[in-house]
Amino acid sequence: MGKRDSKGNPIKGKQEHFTKLIRATMETPAWRALPPTAQVLYIWLKLEWRGPNANNNGKLRLSVRQAADRMGVMRDTAARAFHELQAKGFIVMTERACLGIEGAARSPAFEITELPLPHGQGRAGRKLFWDWRPGQDFPVMRAGANNPEGRNGKAKPCHENQDGTVIKIRTKGKGAS
Template identity: 35%
Template sequence: MARNRYKPRGKRSDEGQYINLPYAMIKSPAWRSLSGSAIKVWFELHARFSGGNNGRIHLSMNEAAQILGLGKATVQRAFVELEAKGFIVLEVPGNWYSRRAHDWRLTTKPTQASTGNKAATNDWRDWRPEKTKRGSGTDPSAIRVVPP
């Protein structure tokens, strides 16, 4: 007899929470430009999202470094990168002396505030890579090799 994997409400009994990766996001320039450490930090922040705590997700740099096996400076760069590319937003800064971690908001998830629910902002959609200048006057490749 086959074992029924579904609970009466339609939820799978042997699987927990999952992270949705929309195709539009993983094909975006912002996602494709993320470093591996930034993606690891992003996944850790999502693992701490419980459905109603967006904007109050706690993850300190020291804790992230220990959990993910990364250096503290690498984790700090990952947070800066995620914030600059629109995947996370710092809601409430932490305090070193009070030993309180930052409160982060995931832009891919809705926020439940006291004033009502707010939809996901998906700020990563607005990020564009900086254009680089090529062929400057000091660049040796800009000098003509063939005489006129």
């Protein structure tokens, strides 16, 4: 039970946040095939869900860096955990990550298939992991390269690498003739 004030009312402010794991989900072959890091990541993703009243499923955002920090692992390990959850049908990427205007980045958005979507597709989620079989992974959406054609993140070659005439400008200073 949460803390209460002198009148017995719950104290507003930072309240406990919890999530539940459903045993039927944990007994599926897909869950048992997940590595422990992916199982932990699933819990962290479910903690991003706001509940049925303020359903944000499909818009859950957790970056690889945030996940790695929360789980205490390296970024590559966290990225592999995201891929494993997608491959087994526990999550689906609904929106890719992007680097917005002035560098305001947005991490990818995910849907947890166990949970219902907010726009009324029934009371239960799609539960894609029930259909998973060994060797039949679901497609994984990977983050695209920032600029696959450019060098060092630039679409055009650097100025000093361009061929052509270079105009040298000389200013007259003191003592110049």
